[in-house]
Amino acid sequence: MGSEARKCELATVSLADNDYEAEPAGIPPSHCFGSEIGQPWISEGQPADGVILANGSRRNSKTRSSVSTADSGDDVVAQIDHSSDMDFCEDHESQLDWYCSSEAKLVCSQCVAAGSCHSHIVTPVSRRASVIRNHLVDACEKMQLQASRIERFLSQTLVTKEQALQVDASAARERVVARLNLVRETLEEEEQRLLEAVQREEERVQQCLLTQKAHWTQALDSLTQTRTRLVHTLTHTMDAKLVNSSQDIAERVEEAEGVGDPIDTEKLTMKFGCSESKLILGLWASAALLGHLGHTPINLTFDERTVSPLLSLSPDQRTLTFLSKRAKRNPQYDPARFDSWPNALCSRLFSSGTHSWVVDVSQSDAFKVGVCYASLERKGSSDASRLGYNAQSWVLSHFEDVISFCHGARHDYLSVVQKPKRIGILLDWPGCTLLFFDADSGTTLHTVCHPFTAPLLPACAVGNRSITLVQP
Structure with a gap:
């Protein structure tokens, strides 16, 4: 047996290799100790046990095995090297033919029958080896399939x-080039049209x-x-002649x-x-906002001095809330405060540059957002202190599910599918342009071109619930 155990042979591993030795005489059948059918894969670190050689000889011993595989069609060829560690049980000096x-x-038969492994789950070494071989065959087949998938992925999928x-x-x-070319061509045409319009207007005024x-x-x-x-x-004519020249003097x-x-x-x-152009204005707004x-949106807060007694201001000075019941005590008199309309202004003045800010109006059904001159009247209930009038x-x-632009008591009603949750204001002071937009979709709601003659203040009014300045 020793000479046969040292031979290294090539054997084709087969799922049909289930031969094992008969159980020794006097030993209860393996099912008495527990079935090993479906025994899980040998745990990591455990040595391979009870290997059957390709020539049919058996060696039931603890072994160290090295397996090398070579791809030959669909067959997996294994070369198994056996080197004996221990052939017999140290306690009973019997052959180790059970696992x-x-x-x-x-373990040996005596260990199983009456020794330390009595009543344990045991299996003949040949059956245990067969299970391990089957697992090895399955693993190798899975690796082969995985290798085929990788090859197909490399040669077909990645190339495609x-x-x-x-x-x-x-x-x-x-x-990208086609769209930008269209934009360039359109802009060039629009530029030429506007420059010609400006030139004609200049020539007209010059004339x-x-x-x-x-x-x-x-x-x-x-x-x-x-x-x-x-x-x-008057200075050189004698009286008589002056009287005679009265008619001539009257004509002169x-x-x-x-x-x-002159007027x-x-x-x-x-x-x-x-020089106005919806195309240029829309592109300018998109460039400024997107x-x-x-530019970066500015950080605004409301000026507490201007807040109407009809409103309450949050501690962070960003939220205005309409008071359904007027406060019992009026705030201290301040010339900057609105006393009749539910208005409030921000403290920052704009007299140059381009600026934008956003107001969350999702909670309110009655509000106004925009700008005003600092000279706007603050006292009384006349239109002089009413935003937009x-x-x-x-x-x-x-107001009442209707959105409109208000200036000088004139309303321009807007066609909007639904009320925006956040309204943005874009102010180009030197360009005399004020633009309102839906901050969530970027859609322009209304545009105003007006030659502003004084610094502007952000202004708001609330007639229901609350609105909030959004922090950038």
Whole structure:
């Protein structure tokens, strides 16, 4: 047996290899000690037990095995090297031909019958080896299938993906270039149209100025000559002659009075809207709000001095809440405070640059958001202090499910599918542009172009629940 155990042979591992030795005489059948059918895979670190050689010989001993595999079609060839560690039980000097699952070791028949492994779950070594071989075969087959999947993934999927990547990247570049080319062409045409419109308006005003200049220069010369003659008549004419010249003097005076006074008219000023363009305005707003070079929204709080007694201000000075019942005690008098309308202003003045801020209006059904001049009246219940009802305030209003832009008591009603939850205000002070937008979708709600003549303050009014300045 020793010479056979040292032989190394190549054997094809088969799932049908289930041969094992008959149980020794006097030993109860294996089922009396517990069945090993379906025994789980040998635990990590345990030596391989009871290996059957390819030539059919058996060696029931603890062994150290090294298995090398070679891919030959669908067959798995294993070369098993056996080197004996222990052939016989140290306690009974009997052959180790049983495997004890309880102690995870090889034992002899006497250990099973009346020794330390009595009543343990035991299995013949050959059956245990067969189970292990079957697990090995399954594992090798799984590895082979996995290797095949990896090969297909490398040779087919990744190659196809690489080809598709080139196609998709090329299409994406073409799409970017095509869209930007369209934008450039459209912008160039719009630029040319606006520049020509500005040029025409400039030429018109210039012509009016030249005409007015020529007219009033001539009138000034005529008036100066008439005045000079009348002064000469007044100072150098004798009384008798002066009386005889009264008719001539009256005609000259009447002629001078007919010159009239010059009047500054709109014809002498360029029309403010000659450079307006919905396309340019929309692109500008998108760039300012969405572009990476656009400005950062500002951090605003309400000025407590301006808050109406009809409102309460949160501790962080960002939320205005309408009071259904007026406070029993009025706040201390302050000339900056609104005393009749539920208004409040922010403390920051804007007289240059581009700025934006957002107001959360989701909780309120009656509100106004916008801007006003600092000179807006604060006292009384007249329209002079009512946001949107005078020439000093511009607001977006929501009342009774209707959204409108208000200025000078005039309402421009907006077609909006649903009330925005957050309304943004974009102010370009030097560009004389005020834009209201839906902060969640970026949709422009209304745009105002107006030549602002004084610094502006963010302004709000609340007639139901609350609104909040959103912190950027």
